[in-house]
Amino acid sequence: MIQQITKGIKISVETSYNGTSYRDGKLYYVFSYTISIENVSLETVKLTDRFWCIYDSLNGTEIVSGEGVVGQTPTLLPNDNYTYSSGCFLESNIGAMKGFYTMINLETYDQFKVYIPTFQLTTPVLLN
Secondary structure, three states: OOEEEEEEEEEEEEEEEEEEEEOEEEEEEEEEEEEEEEEOEEEEEEEEEEEEEEOOOOOOOEEEEOOOOOOOOOOOOOOEEEEEEEEEEEEEOEEEEEEEEEEEEEEOOOOOEEEEEEEEEOHHHHOO
């Protein structure tokens, strides 16, 4: 598990390789990831947006951004934890992801970025 704390928000990431899949006649490597967002600060925050850089060793970099995560914009009180799972399809069996969440402090209304540490997306065969 990879972890990072930014401004009192702890991000933990676990990844999994889920095999291959064909889409439109093309082979893809399927990865899933579970992210836990823990508010270890003393203030209430709300996740408003996400920004991802997805690196694929055969396909370059894809940027994904938008409102919330998996259709939600969770509010976290102090000591709250929010966990979600998502995934991606890569053309190669080696990749990585990193990014950030935009959050707002609901007491001061200040916006800030919470960084998601870089995590690897690699098939188990390459790890042996």
